[in-house]
Amino acid sequence: MAQQWIASRPGDLDVFALTEVDTPAPGPGEVTIRVRAAGMNPADYKHVAGGDPADFPKAVGYEVAGTVVAVGPDTEIVTGPVAEGDEVLAFRISGGWATEVTVAAKDVLHRPAEVGVEQAANLLLAGSTAAEMLHVTGASAGEAILVHGASGAVGVSVLQQAAVLGVHVVGTASEANHDVVRRYGGVPVTYGEGLEQRVRDAVAEQGWGRVDAALDCVGTDEALDVSLALVAKERLVTIAAFQRAEAEGIRAIAGRMAASQAYRDGVRTELVRLAREGRLEVPVARTYPLDQAVEAAAFLRGQHPGGKIALVP
Numbered sequence: 001m002a003q004q005w006i007a008s009r010p011g012d013l014d015v016f017a018l019t020e021v022d023t024p025a026p027g028p029g030e031v032t033i034r035v036r037a038a039g040m041n042p043a044d045y046k047h048v049a050g051g052d053p054a055d056f057p058k059a060v061g062y063e064v065a066g067t068v069v070a071v072g073p074d075t076e077i078v079t080g081p082v083a084e085g086d087e088v089l090a091f092r093i094s095g096g097w098a099t100e101v102t103v104a105a106k107d108v109l110h111r112p113a114e115v116g117v118e119q120a121a122n123l124l125l126a127g128s129t130a131a132e133m134l135h136v137t138g139a140s141a142g143e144a145i146l147v148h149g150a151s152g153a154v155g156v157s158v159l160q161q162a163a164v165l166g167v168h169v170v171g172t173a174s175e176a177n178h179d180v181v182r183r184y185g186g187v188p189v190t191y192g193e194g195l196e197q198r199v200r201d202a203v204a205e206q207g208w209g210r211v212d213a214a215l216d217c218v219g220t221d222e223a224l225d226v227s228l229a230l231v232a233k234e235r236l237v238t239i240a241a242f243q244r245a246e247a248e249g250i251r252a253i254a255g256r257m258a259a260s261q262a263y264r265d266g267v268r269t270e271l272v273r274l275a276r277e278g279r280l281e282v283p284v285a286r287t288y289p290l291d292q293a294v295e296a297a298a299f300l301r302g303q304h305p306g307g308k309i310a311l312v313p
């Protein structure tokens with residue numbers, strides 16, 4: 001028997017339970033992975049809190065890294081032929097907070113030895129979101145962008161992918177995390193009252209002229225108001241302020257949207273390559289044993305985790 005976190009119904013963290021489950025044998029186009037680390041994202045608890053009752057019970061966890069322990073007939077993974085014992089990462093899956101999981105091979109890639117297990121388990125959800133944000137805002141070499149929440153998981157990935165593209169970044173963070181923003185090549189500014197002027201000052205100081213695009217990884221009114229004051233609406237994207245985006249015609253993207261899924265699937269191989277080359281780090285703030293997932297989620301929900309969290313079975 002395997003162990004897997006299941007949410008019984010929409011609700012808070014008290015609906016999560018670690019449950020004994022039978023792992024199905026992999027069919028054609030599937031592999032079974034012994035999980036070595038499960039990634040953790042705000043989506044894990046947000047999609048339970050705001051989920052459709054028809055989708056429950058729901059196995060939790062969208063990404064993992066681990067070892068292949070069984071391969072279905074006629075099955076290759078994204079990166080090619082696969083065999084038992086191969087080290088892999090998987091995204092976008094469901095049920096990753098587990099000791100073992102059977103998943104579609106189209107969501108599984110080989111893990112290069114250079115990318116640690118806990119980092120790999122947290123690479124692709126934040127990484128592919130960051131890539132799509134840069135893509136839809138059309139950020140290009142020599143431009144300057146404003147990133148709200150630059151010290152967070154998505155923000156840190158935006159910073160590094162922007163550096164690869166030659167895009168300058170002013171990134172908001174709390175004072176305590178300014179070094180994180182600097183470490184990944186951004187110019188930090190503190191969020192809160194007076195943000196717009198601080199961004200203008202930072203851009204002027206760097207000699208960048210103006211802010212060309214804004215990427216909101218926070219979802220506050222402040223983040224959107226300051227963005228709208230600085231950039232054209234078509235060069236703004238949010239991943240967190242869905243209600244206001246809909247009301248005001250601001251672009252919002254999410255993994256549940258078909259176009260986002262297609263884009264994000266398409267960049268996974270490139271993100272793994274960047275990570276292997278050391279150009280895309282995944283800072284891991286904490287690891288928790290699998291049976292402490294609720295404590296880990298509560299810590300993440302505190303909003304200032306200072307890096308990713310990995311669950312280790």
Ligand SMILES: NC(=O)c1ccc[n+]([C@@H]2O[C@H](COP(=O)([O-])OP(=O)(O)OC[C@H]3O[C@@H](n4cnc5c(N)ncnc54)[C@H](OP(=O)(O)O)[C@@H]3O)[C@@H](O)[C@H]2O)c1
Pocket residue numbers: 041042043046125126129148149150151152153154155172173174175177191192217218219220238239240253254255300303304305306307
């Ligand atoms: N739509 C999508 O496809 C998608 C995908 C991934 C994530 N998301 C969403 O995007 C958001 C960020 O995810 P994440 O994984 O990067 O989260 P995270 O690692 O927890 O980062 C949170 C960030 O928000 C900043 N922050 C916290 N309170 C703030 C405030 N009052 N004003 C401005 N900034 C504040 C934090 O800065 P300090 O810690 O420095 O204070 C940190 O940079 C979450 O809401 C998540 O659900 C959406």
